[in-house]
Amino acid sequence: xxxxxxxxxxxxxxxxxxxxxxxAGMTTFKRRLNETGRELSYLAVKQAxxxxxxxxxxxxxxxxxxxxxxxxxxxxxxxxxxxGAGGSDRPYMRVFVGGGTGVFAPIAGYWxxxxxxxxxxxxxxxxxxxxxxxxxxxxxxxxxxxxxDRPLKPNLIWIFALEMRRYMHVHNxxxxxxxxxxxxxxxxxxDHPCAQVAERITVEDVLNSEPxxxxxxxxxxxxxxxxxxxxxxxxxxxxxQLTDNPVWVTGVGWALDTxxxxxxxxxxxxxxxxxxxxAYRQAHITDPRKEIDVAEPYDPFDYKxxxxxEGLGLAKKGEAPILTREGVTQRxxxxxxxxxxxxxxxxxxxxxxxxxxxxxxxxxxxxxxGKRQVAKEVTTGVCQAWGDLMQxxxxxxxxxxx
Amino acid sequence: xxxxxxxxxxxxxSTTPDLSWKEIMYEAAVRAYTDAGINPRRDxxxxxxxxxxxxxxxAIFDEFVPDQLGAVVKPTCTVCAxxxxxLATAYMxxxxxxxxxxxxxxxxxxxxxxxFGNVVKFAMDPIWLRNVGNAHPYYLAxxxxxxxxxxxxxxxEDVARVVVKNKNNALLNESAPYGANITLEDVMASPxxxxxxxxxxxxxxxxxxxxxxxxxxxxxxxxxxxxxWVKGVGWWSETYGxxxxxxSxxxxxxxxxxAYRMAGITNPAKEVDFAEVDDRFAFKExxxxxxxxxxxxxxxxxLLAEGYFDRDGALPVNVSGGNLGVGNLLECTGGQxxxxxxxxxxGEAGRRQLSDVETGVAQSxxxxxxxxxxxxxxxx
Amino acid sequence: MAxxxxxxxxxxxxxxxxxxxxxxxxxxxxYVEDHPDIRYSWTAGQAISKFLNGLKEGKILGVKCNKCGxxxxxxxxxxxxxxxxxxxxxxxxxxxxxxxxxxxxxxxDARPLPEPVIVAVISIDGxxxxxxxxxxxxxIKPEDVxxxxxVKAVWKGEEEREGAxxxxxxxxxxxx
Numbered sequence: 001x002x003x004x005x006x007x008x009x010x011x012x013x014x015x016x017x018x019x020x021x022x023x024a025g026m027t028t029f030k031r032r033l034n035e036t037g038r039e040l041s042y043l044a045v046k047q048a049x050x051x052x053x054x055x056x057x058x059x060x061x062x063x064x065x066x067x068x069x070x071x072x073x074x075x076x077x078x079x080x081x082x083x084g085a086g087g088s089d090r091p092y093m094r095v096f097v098g099g100g101t102g103v104f105a106p107i108a109g110y111w112x113x114x115x116x117x118x119x120x121x122x123x124x125x126x127x128x129x130x131x132x133x134x135x136x137x138x139x140x141x142x143x144x145x146x147x148x149d150r151p152l153k154p155n156l157i158w159i160f161a162l163e164m165r166r167y168m169h170v171h172n173x174x175x176x177x178x179x180x181x182x183x184x185x186x187x188x189x190x191d192h193p194c195a196q197v198a199e200r201i202t203v204e205d206v207l208n209s210e211p212x213x214x215x216x217x218x219x220x221x222x223x224x225x226x227x228x229x230x231x232x233x234x235x236x237x238x239x240x241q242l243t244d245n246p247v248w249v250t251g252v253g254w255a256l257d258t259x260x261x262x263x264x265x266x267x268x269x270x271x272x273x274x275x276x277x278x279a280y281r282q283a284h285i286t287d288p289r290k291e292i293d294v295a296e297p298y299d300p301f302d303y304k305x306x307x308x309x310e311g312l313g314l315a316k317k318g319e320a321p322i323l324t325r326e327g328v329t330q331r332x333x334x335x336x337x338x339x340x341x342x343x344x345x346x347x348x349x350x351x352x353x354x355x356x357x358x359x360x361x362x363x364x365x366x367x368x369x370g371k372r373q374v375a376k377e378v379t380t381g382v383c384q385a386w387g388d389l390m391q392x393x394x395x396x397x398x399x400x401x402x
Numbered sequence: 403x404x405x406x407x408x409x410x411x412x413x414x415x416s417t418t419p420d421l422s423w424k425e426i427m428y429e430a431a432v433r434a435y436t437d438a439g440i441n442p443r444r445d446x447x448x449x450x451x452x453x454x455x456x457x458x459x460x461a462i463f464d465e466f467v468p469d470q471l472g473a474v475v476k477p478t479c480t481v482c483a484x485x486x487x488x489l490a491t492a493y494m495x496x497x498x499x500x501x502x503x504x505x506x507x508x509x510x511x512x513x514x515x516x517x518f519g520n521v522v523k524f525a526m527d528p529i530w531l532r533n534v535g536n537a538h539p540y541y542l543a544x545x546x547x548x549x550x551x552x553x554x555x556x557x558x559e560d561v562a563r564v565v566v567k568n569k570n571n572a573l574l575n576e577s578a579p580y581g582a583n584i585t586l587e588d589v590m591a592s593p594x595x596x597x598x599x600x601x602x603x604x605x606x607x608x609x610x611x612x613x614x615x616x617x618x619x620x621x622x623x624x625x626x627x628x629x630x631w632v633k634g635v636g637w638w639s640e641t642y643g644x645x646x647x648x649x650s651x652x653x654x655x656x657x658x659x660x661a662y663r664m665a666g667i668t669n670p671a672k673e674v675d676f677a678e679v680d681d682r683f684a685f686k687e688x689x690x691x692x693x694x695x696x697x698x699x700x701x702x703x704x705l706l707a708e709g710y711f712d713r714d715g716a717l718p719v720n721v722s723g724g725n726l727g728v729g730n731l732l733e734c735t736g737g738q739x740x741x742x743x744x745x746x747x748x749g750e751a752g753r754r755q756l757s758d759v760e761t762g763v764a765q766s767x768x769x770x771x772x773x774x775x776x777x778x779x780x781x782x
Numbered sequence: 783m784a785x786x787x788x789x790x791x792x793x794x795x796x797x798x799x800x801x802x803x804x805x806x807x808x809x810x811x812x813y814v815e816d817h818p819d820i821r822y823s824w825t826a827g828q829a830i831s832k833f834l835n836g837l838k839e840g841k842i843l844g845v846k847c848n849k850c851g852x853x854x855x856x857x858x859x860x861x862x863x864x865x866x867x868x869x870x871x872x873x874x875x876x877x878x879x880x881x882x883x884x885x886x887x888x889x890x891d892a893r894p895l896p897e898p899v900i901v902a903v904i905s906i907d908g909x910x911x912x913x914x915x916x917x918x919x920x921x922i923k924p925e926d927v928x929x930x931x932x933v934k935a936v937w938k939g940e941e942e943r944e945g946a947x948x949x950x951x952x953x954x955x956x957x958x
Contacts, residue, residue, distance in 0.1 A: 067462070068461040068462055069461075070456075070461050073524075074525060075457075075522070076768070079525065079639070080642055082774075088639065088642075089638075089640060093483060093490075094483060096464065097464050098462040098465065114494075114500075141461075142459075142461035143461040143462045146460075254479060255475050255478070256449075256467070256474075256475070258468055258474045259468065388464055389465050391464075
């Protein structure tokens with residue numbers, strides 16, 4: 001499909017319109033990749049354009065999602081990446097909500113098209129964590145409050161450990177049940193071509209792995225990665241020209257909780273619940289547990305998948321570990337969760353996790369997930385990301401029926 | 403249609419030793435909400451903040467935003483760009499039906515940054531540019547200035563006149579810390595820190611915060627009798643490298659074209675009543691005036707000398723004093739410009755009030771070493 | 783590309799060239815090193831400055847909001863829930879309860895620590911329930927810590943205090 005229009009007069013400024021996803025792409029996720037950030041963005045965009053059947057000239061606007069500049073080693077890293085991400089000579093904007101960017105960038109892409117300002121919007125997420133030395137963890141030193149927290153020399157894992165302990169305490173959950181998530185996701189990832197840490201492990205492996213900040217152990221955590229992912233979001237009349245099976249974005253929501261995370265009871269992510277409420281309302285979903293067929297909640301740690309399932313209303317508070325134990329969240333279960341292998345299995349390049357969240361959900365609903373395709377028939381799915389100091393929830397609901 | 407129903411600001415000062423960035427944000431936000439007559443905890447659907455991590459000194463600045471805006475457990479996001487990009491984001495959110503009332507915020511706490519030159523340098527390409535020589539990165543602007551001066555046959559006086567106009571304009575702006583009654587001779591005598599760029603042609607850093615409340619047209623009409631309409635928004639990125647960019651503010655030209663098209667403006671030089679453009683380096687004002695199609699390619703310097711862009715001229719540019727008078731507000735630069743445009747259109751600009759203005763343009767650049775920028779057109 | 787067809791597998795391929803630690807250490811790939819010198823000095827602002835001065839005097843200060851009735855720590859100039867300025871300052875006790883805790887074996891650069899650090903969120907007595915701050919626990923064995931444990935602050939000597947969160951060295955269990 002070729003649209004020969006000068007880019008500015010190509011912007012039509014319609015009225016409000018629905019939004020469909022017609023293509024996605026991602027690079028491999030590995031601890032260190034040789035390609036630069038721009039090259040990674042390019043590879044992901046190329047794949048997405050191929051699947052959608054359009055060229056970069058058709059793209060009207062570009063949204064970049066990329067997490068802390070400190071990882072790649074640039075100030076204003078959005079500007080640096082724009083050439084590789086197709087942003088040259090286009091309206092280009094970078095959004096950033098910490099770890100929630102993986103699902104927030106598509107939400108930003110959604111309003112570029114839904115507002116009528118663009119008909120075709122490209123969403124790109126890129127991350128190069130390996131640039132930071134001695135270890136990407138070091139860059140997380142700077143997320144803390146400089147006066148109240150940093151002098152105590154905190155490590156990022158601390159917040160998760162504190163939250164995990166609280167979650168386990170309030171609902172009386174054993175580490176064995178939480179470890180099941182890590183086992184499931186790492187096994188699921190064996191079917192993902194881009195996976196970094198896919199392997200078959202057991203609950204004992206998790207419980208015996210190196211302690212990092214108890215109760216968190218090494219196999220409870222997703223690794224730092226380099227990678228990029230891309231999505232193409234279009235207006236309905238364009239989707240009709242490109243494909244018979246677009247996947248529609250039916251609901252979006254996002255919420256940010258207070259900076260004072262020590263003043264909150266961490267056992268329940270109310271920011272995810274608020275974001276989900278907003279997205280479900282838009283998507284006309286009243287009973288998520290019944291109406292959602294497949295879910296990709298954010299799983300940087302195994303307990304986080306459970307925590308977020310409860311926040312998304314897919315399980316009652318304290319019930320998520322039971323669903324996991326009963327096999328409900330397996331690929332052949334009633335509520336397949338993280339069929340891609342998630343961050344625990346494929347890798348965690350912060351914002352580029354869009355590849356295993358939003359892109360995966362799209363592929364599942366378009367029946368293109370190959371060996372990872374879930375067993376049941378799917379119509380509606382939800383993907384979610386989390387970020388900051390236990391603050392951000394970003395949720396997107398998709399459906400293959402309009 | 404989207405309207406501005408409330409504005410608030412804090413500053414602008416050369417330094418703010420008594421208040422943290424949270425406190426200046428709170429101050430500006432409270433003023434904006436009072437102006438709009440809303441309660442952020444109940445009425446606002448979306449909050450957009452514009453910040454770059456390294457300007458703040460945190461790895462994820464988004465974390466430190468919600469409390470002071472009243473956004474706790476509400477939809478809040480960060481756009482890593484100038485205020486006008488945030489304005490465009492809020493505009494799109496309202497038009498998509500995601501929000502009826504949206505808040506945009508940007509601030510600068512430049513006085514907290516001890517090594518500003520190194521922060522700018524950190525944005526430069528590490529392989530090709532960053533460690534070439536030891537010079538302060540402002541030399542990049544000087545390179546562009548020299549090329550632009552040669553291409554447009556500008557003299558040093560042409561550029562110096564921008565400084566004279568803006569700093570004198572700033573004397574009537576109570577919130578501008580760098581106003582001065584300087585003359586052309588003062589500017590010409592100022593040392594050439596980056597030949598041909600002189601010290602007085604570089605806008606010094608300043609602190610401040612601007613908050614806007616936007617609303618969809620139905621809600622705007624309920625909230626206020628004097629909405630200022632956001633007629634058009636545009637934003638554009640040319641490219642990243644200094645080696646491939648146009649050096650003629652093509653980003654501003656295309657962003658303006660997009661905004662004008664949305665606003666239905668076909669002849670900007672006639673239909674725009676006044677403008678606030680980015681002049682963080684004095685020559686940039688001439689470049690941006692041309693890019694915004696407010697004057698022809700070889701006319702801006704001549705018109706400037708004739709007083710066409712003066713406070714009492716035919717098309718006042720930077721009547722607030724511009725960045726040379728108000729200071730370099732980092733990502734809040736677009737906010738200061740939009741603020742001035744809105745105050746002028748409402749008739750609240752005090753001693754600097756222009757008469758009979760209906761359409762104003764605010765434009766900003768994303769500063770060194772980028773070639774991106776945004777434009778917003780406001781009207782009554 | 784099979785647009786619109788269901789029988790393709792996505793992503794069709796995984797591009798990107800993985801490198802190992804050895805590739806970099808043995809200089810098998812070309813790279814550029816940069817050691818930026820970027821420094822900031824943040825203004826603490828009204829609320830935190832007073833809090834830090836309180837710490838210097840050996841006191842933990844909080845603030846209260848009359849509308850929602852909360853007493854909050856760390857202090858702030860406005861109540862973020864009611865969105866109004868706070869109504870006054872309160873001196874809190876230097877004892878508290880462990881809300882949650884963790885035993886950390888790694889330092890901020892992910893290197894192993896010689897001795898594990900016990901970090902906790904401690905809700906301060908005198909403030910509203912669950913109103914916590916993050917700090918370190920000391921004078922206790924990791925296996926003896928539990929949620930709900932009562933602790934007391936151990937301060938630096940008066941001459942050593944400088945108006946920082948580290949004026950409290952750590953929190954130790956409260957006997958009895």
